Amino acid sequence: MRINQIKKSLSNSTFLIPTLLFFFFAVMYPFFSGFNIAFTNWDGISPKGEFIGLNNFINIFHDPDIIRPIRISVEYALLNTFFINLVALILALGVTNAYRGRTIHRMIFFMPTALSSVLAIFIWNYIYGEVLPEIFGISNPIASMSTVIPAATLITVWGGCGVAMVIYIAALSSVPTEMYESAKVDGANAMHRLFKITLPLIMASFTINITINFTSSLSSTGLFLVATGGGPAGSSESMGLYIYNNLFIYNRAGYGQALAYLFLLIVVISGVVLSTIFRKREVEM
């Protein structure tokens, strides 16, 4: 019995090998091969920097410019996570039941996910920069400090809710239909069924979606780099972009590297905390 279980888990985990290998070579190795840089004052151009111990890490706590990027990243992560999951859940509820045209609807909703994020940004830059001003007389929301974060969020909600939707669809399809039937017999209306049966039973997919969306949007860099460049006037300089700027623009690669490690720690902790909170609410079927 035991041996069978071990065999089973072994054969299951072989599926992870390609991903793990890729993760190791493309993420872990480059990330930690630069570990020593975090303890130097390397400027990013010179052949090497001087060893300065923990100074970079200490300086992080005396850096007044760091507060805004943190605020921007948290604001974006909250907005993005909330709207991706809200939209994805609504779409998933809409396309889970069998009806004519379900497949085509699923495909349409998933399509933006298949686009590369840079391409998505170009499409939205065109919408924001050309379509909105020319046709609707609305000025480019990317160019205003008050609307740049919501405008950037819209791009990622559009491009990111497809994956979350698929996870929700999978969870929704696994909810036994007898439960709904017996609830109906007991006189539960649609709202009751949604909040008392559906949502508790798909809690596991909330854990996955919210944790993944929150941590990935907290560390989001490319979106701001490509779509806004951190502007206007730094109002969309996310934490990821702040690290990038230190590494490549401000000639403080050592500091940027130290910041990257500390920030990684924060992202990991927030991911663990979130998934623990949601795990507790999961219902065993």
Place this chain on the structure above:
Amino acid sequence: MKKKFKLAIVLALGMSLLSACGSSNENPVPEATEAAGTTEAKTITLRWMHHIQEESGKAWIEKSTEEFTKLYPNVEFELTAMNADNYNTMLKTKLAAGDAPDIFDIDLNSNPQFVENGYMAELTGPFLDNLLVVDKSKEGKTYALRTELTLYSIYYNKDAFAKAGIESPPTTWAEFMEACEKLKAAGIIPVASGYKDSWTLNNMIHVAKAPSIGAYHESWTQDLKSRKTSFVDDQVGFKDLLNQITYIYDNSQSDPLGTTWDKAQDLLVSGEAAMIINGSWLPGNIRTKDADANLGTFPYPWSDDASKNRFIIAGEAKNSENASYGGGYGAYAKSPNKDMAVKFIEYLGSVENGKIMQDNRKTLSNAKNLPMDFEPTFDSFAQAQSANEVLSYGAFQMDFGGEYDKVFYDEIINYMLSKSRNADETLKNLDAAFDRVAKK
């Protein structure tokens, strides 16, 4: 059965991963790194990274490389074009990764590390005598070649001015404001601004700074960074400039920060807008949109004393203490093809190439003794030059570099977008920000 299926998938995935690794190794290795020492002339591949996007500039690059290949048939070029906003970052990354191009252009004043780390090949030889402006460091060394002399001025659509009843370009700030009012009355946007491409905002400010601050305070940029002077203790008239910059912003089409450089040029070409405040690469860009555009240029009229408002171009350091590395095209000192790359830089400084530059890129060459009739837009400048009325800003540095630039432009954008427009507060904020960066 199931297990076998799983195993097959795992193997297939593994194989695809391995093959992906394999193919990435097959990327073309630059021939330049091949072992030297073969007797026959082996092919040399010069890798040139640039940030020239417009067709006129690309034509210059194409002709230059073609002509150079005629002189040295064993030379090939590998060109990489970058977006101007990411160019410096990419270049630094490539240098740090040991993948530097052989030829690139860089502002060494805001990136002195390029010289300090020995990445730039020194440029010497008689070809430097054929140039109008040669940047020399305090030690008298040259590391970058200016191929062109940027004329920071206001470019205008003559037809739009005529339509608004403006007979001659404004010569004072008061006249400039008057012209803007006339243009607006005629339904024409006074200034086209494409600040979505952030470098264009920087250049608009360069245009304003060059004749007003640059001509008289060569070391202003460095003094601010070293905190020898401050924005609040404004001895150069920066506060007035701030108001002028904001006036220009207010007299642009709606949403300047949301408009691209390309769109701004379209507004000028079509006559919907009358002026663009930018550098002398503009006419070349415009010619690719409209070969017959009726353009002119006039000096930025920062002063109300017309005699002070002159055309201004870069020059050699007025005070030897301000001598600096300058900027322009350089060769990577650690490249195996350094000698050939330097030869190419020398070629770029030749009169022949200056002619190619003028004819294709329609911009002012740094080579001496070239005729000035290649582009009607510059007629007014040519006249001023022959009348000896052109000023030089010497070694005045346009950019602060690194995080200084970021905080500088962020504060200016904050000021332009703010409702209260409190200039004194902006000056204080600028000082606070510069203090903060200086301490880092």
